[in-house]
Amino acid sequence: MKGRHAALDQLRHWRVAAPKGRLIYDEGEPPTAFYRVEAGCVRLQVNCDDGHRQILAFCLPGDIFGVEFDGGRTAAAEASVTSELTRFPICGLTGTSLEAKSMASLVAAASDMVLTLSLHLKGLGHGSAEDRLMWFLDWLADRQGVSRQGGVVQPPMNRRDIADFLGLAQETLSRTFARLEIQRLLSVTDRRRVILRPRPKPTTSDRLFQRAA
Amino acid sequence: MKGRHAALDQLRHWRVAAPKGRLIYDEGEPPTAFYRVEAGCVRLQVNCDDGHRQILAFCLPGDIFGVEFDGGRTAAAEASVTSELTRFPICGLTGTSLEAKSMASLVAAASDMVLTLSLHLKGLGHGSAEDRLMWFLDWLADRQGVSRQGGVVQPPMNRRDIADFLGLAQETLSRTFARLEIQRLLSVTDRRRVILRPRPKPTTSDRLFQRAA
DNA sequence: CGGCGATTTGAATTACATCAATCTAGGTGG
DNA sequence: CCACCTAGATTGATGTAATTCAAATCGCCG
Numbered sequence A, B: 001m002k003g004r005h006a007a008l009d010q011l012r013h014w015r016v017a018a019p020k021g022r023l024i025y026d027e028g029e030p031p032t033a034f035y036r037v038e039a040g041c042v043r044l045q046v047n048c049d050d051g052h053r054q055i056l057a058f059c060l061p062g063d064i065f066g067v068e069f070d071g072g073r074t075a076a077a078e079a080s081v082t083s084e085l086t087r088f089p090i091c092g093l094t095g096t097s098l099e100a101k102s103m104a105s106l107v108a109a110a111s112d113m114v115l116t117l118s119l120h121l122k123g124l125g126h127g128s129a130e131d132r133l134m135w136f137l138d139w140l141a142d143r144q145g146v147s148r149q150g151g152v153v154q155p156p157m158n159r160r161d162i163a164d165f166l167g168l169a170q171e172t173l174s175r176t177f178a179r180l181e182i183q184r185l186l187s188v189t190d191r192r193r194v195i196l197r198p199r200p201k202p203t204t205s206d207r208l209f210q211r212a213a
Numbered sequence C: 001c002g003g004c005g006a007t008t009t010g011a012a013t014t015a016c017a018t019c020a021a022t023c024t025a026g027g028t029g030g
Numbered sequence D: 001c002c003a004c005c006t007a008g009a010t011t012g013a014t015g016t017a018a019t020t021c022a023a024a025t026c027g028c029c030g
Helices: A006-010 A100-125 A129-144 A159-166 A170-182 A204-212 B006-010 B100-125 B129-144 B159-166 B170-182 B204-212
Strands: A014-018 A023-025 A033-047 A053-059 A076-089 A186-188 A194-196 B014-018 B023-025 B033-047 B053-059 B076-089 B186-188 B194-196
Touching (some): A006 A100, A014 A033, A033 A159, A033 B100, A053 B100, A129 A159, B033 B159, B100 B159, B129 B159
Antiparallel strands (some): A033 A076
16 A cells, blocks of 8 residues: 555655644635645544534545645645645646546545545444444554554544544543443553454354344 | 536446446445436445445435445445436546546546535534434535525435435434424425425524523 | 335433543643 | 643533334335
8 A cells, every 4th residue: 555656756746744733724725735644644624613523534644635626625634743744736737738647646546535434434324432433443453554453553643533533522432442441352551552452253143142132 | 517527428438227226336346437327316335234334425416426446346336216327437447548637527526525425424423313414405405406495305315315324213313304393494295305494594693592502 | 905115103221422520641840 | 850730531420312122104006
């Protein structure tokens, strides 16, 4: 997956630093560039009018975000932690002359985002708080290249971000961590590292049993 | 918005009919084409292993779906009602020779899907059942070109589909329709047409009041 | 008219949100 | 080096909206 979007390097681009909390672009703003995360973590979020916010996606190293050329920005992008980005300005990118490979990469990048959001919707739709958190940690384990069974993950973002990502209240998230720890599905160490415990693979009979219980 | 993706007509394509319930493509299947809805309604869905399903998006006339060229299909596509589609096969589409305009249309189509899913995530994240249903009906009103205030919409899909789209139980959806009808925010006529009632525009002071109450 | 799926209604339960208070860790300055 | 400070995280108590299981009703098509 590394270097998947290498064809983009033909486009004009440069490095930018984004300190923790920095707004990369805001919702509704006309797009002037798209980005690739080199290090750190960027959150894409929409702010509801009731003061709540929904985080649509976390972008980790290698991820492309902000591929939208017309209309205003769908969501705001902010650095969850101090991050390194590559900025690809879209001068007259929508014009004619553009390497086909680069265009293909853009389609791929947009498709990746669709995949990401789809998985997110799947996680949020049904599923308890425990399901959501385990789903998030599994996702993180995959991205950080550690095993889902016994691996150690370190969420780069704080708990408020995670809660807003999962559509939960912060308190609920905290309680859910505690409950999963009691169930020995994980343990939280210092510096908010999380050890994923091996779990019995859910079989059909397990599921039937759980539904009955 | 009509004919936004006209550049795609340069690509090889043909019409296909999809009777109600027909599977267009299944989750995980390798992509061989993308589609444009000409008439009817297509649902994109993922089936959870617990038997539940989450509908990611409803595609109405003019919408492009299935723009993903590598890996397996993110979600399955099924006709919610008998529909007419245009099928664009991807023979060697990922290759070099491809009209730039067509490619731009694909990027735009993928971006549209990102926007759609983003709005969906926003709706699902927080927000009560009533909020979700009104949001859905507003969306439908926009798509069907009727006013949100006093317009009449006719959801082409059944209530189970709507429930799975909004991440609610069918019973909850039914009760929510009833509650909104009592609040005079809508009324349901025969053939499940829904009349949207005019509602007071929520002002800042209104919102503050509601938070206080 | 009969039958079957879709929808609605009812009652009991549960999971989550909310409000409020406490606890902890990281950073600052004396 | 320690006391303090503040933002972030946890814990507790309580209310409520949504799920669940169950049964009744509606509506369509043969």
